[in-house]
Amino acid sequence: MLDTVANLDRSGDQLRKMAGWSVFLSVVIGFIAGVTSHSFPVFLLFVALAAVALAIYFFARHNDLSNNLRKFILPMITLMREDIDRGGTLTLRLNLSDPMAKEYQTGSETLRKRMNTEQTTYQLTWMEARTVLADDSTLELTITDQIRQRKTTRRNARGKVKVKLKYRVRHLIDVRIGFRRDSYALAHQESGPYASDMSVKEGEKRNMLRIRRVAQSSSITDTLPLNAVMETLSSAYGRVNLVKQEGN
Amino acid sequence: MSKCAVKRGILTLRDCGEEGINTCSICARPVCAEHTRIRSSDTICVECFAKGEEEAKSAKGPKAPNAHPPVARNEEEWNDPDWAYSYRHYYYMNSSYNPFYPGHYYSDYYDDYDVRSFTQGEDAQLDDESAVAGGFHDS
Known part of the structure; x- marks a missing residue:
């Protein structure tokens, strides 16, 4: 089912791109055709075309899903499937909404040092x-995006207002793995990648390892790299050793 | 023919478990129907196929092989049944991760990946002469 949703989202993205170009071309061609033919109806026809394309553009944008589905979630499921036995279950909870929607806003303030800069923060857990x-x-596995948007407004000498947007995105990767004690023993090493972000809780049946890793980017269009999560999972497996079992 | 020699998994490797019905023309290992691929009329295993694809991409690429993780090259590739194997080869070769293999049929085919086996299992490899190729791996 997720494949179908991903295909629809891909088609939606293409439609939006096409609609955007159609608006631009309709306005340009309409203007040129209107001026050269001195015909108002021709100009109106192109304006109508532009309006339809614009409506399609906004419809596609409103219904657009997060690219995390195509660029991260589905590849990740494909990889996880390899590590799950046939007939095994993967419970997924996804949120494919726009992370900068109002309901995910966690704060908004005007920065003290820079009075013309407004900072808004958002947080969305989009995969569990x-x-x-x-x-x-x-x-x-839980993935949460924390977004900080800084909007700086400046007026230049000619009185024109310019707005500059800057983003910082933190992808929080939280992993919790329970290793069976009869299969894996904790390795007595506190070094290695992410060792400082790892906590170990020894249990009767399982040893639980928790790791939090943060991947950062400065663009809201960047999706979380698959490698960042794979490295986090690998680091948990780097903390244990196989236990020799009877019969092996 | 013996069991399929292809290993499933990324974090840990495990035996496929299916009957091998073909023989890979590159590595000469037995391979089941699910893990068989056909390349220019040759029957090869999915691991040799993915390795070949991954190495061809790396050779074509303008930068070092680890500059472009597979998902960044083409987001649609995950839908390809070989993609996971291609990613696995890329990941093992470009990260410091050494996967576990707790099974009996370790093959030197995976030597490039520095597979981790039992910490106290060296004696077992000497006892197990029925292993497909070489017994336990000493990482």
């Missing part, structure tokens, strides 16, 4: 996955 891997380890 839970499964049991083929090696019987339990895995919980």
Whole structure:
């Protein structure tokens, strides 16, 4: 089903792009045709075309889903499927909304030092996955985006107002893995990548490892790199050793 | 014919478990129907196929192989049944991760990946002469 949604989203993106170009071309061609033919109806026809294209553009933009689905979630599921036994279950909770929608706003303030800069912050947990891997380890993966938008308004010498937007996106990757004690032993090393972001809780049946990693970007269109999550998961497996079992 | 020699998994490797019905013309290992691919009339295993694809991409690319993770090259590739194997090869070769393999049938085919086996399992490899190729791996 997610494949279908992803295909629809891809078609929607293409439609939006086409509609955007149609608006631009209709206005330009309409203006040229109107001026050269001295015909108002011809000009009106192109204006009507531009209006239809604009409506399609806004409709597609309103219904657009986050590109996280196509660029991160589906590739990630494809990889996770390899580590889950046939017939295993992957419980997913996704939020494909615009992370900068009003309901995800967590704060807004005018910066003290720069009076013409307004800062707005947003937070959205867009993926929660839970499964049991083929090696019987339990895995919980949560991804949250924290976005900081800084909007600076300046008036130049000619009185023209210019707005500059700057973003900082923090992708919080939270991983919780429960390794069976009879399959994996904790390695006695506190070094390695992300070792400082890792906490270990020893249990009777499982050792639970929690890791939080933060990946940053300065663009809201950048999706979380798959490698960032794979490295986080790998670092958990780097913290354990296989235990030799009877019969092996 | 023996069991399929292809390993499933990324974080940990495990045996496919299906019957091998073909033989890979590159690595000569037995391979099941699911993991068989056809390239220019040759029957090869999905791992050799993915390795070949990944190495061809790396050779074509203008930068170092690790400059472009597979997902960045083409977001649609995940839909390809070989994509996970291609990504796995890329990931093992470009990260410092060494996957676990807790099974019996370790093959030197995976030597490039520095597969981790049992910490106290060296003696087991000497006992297991039935392993497909070489017994346990000493990482």
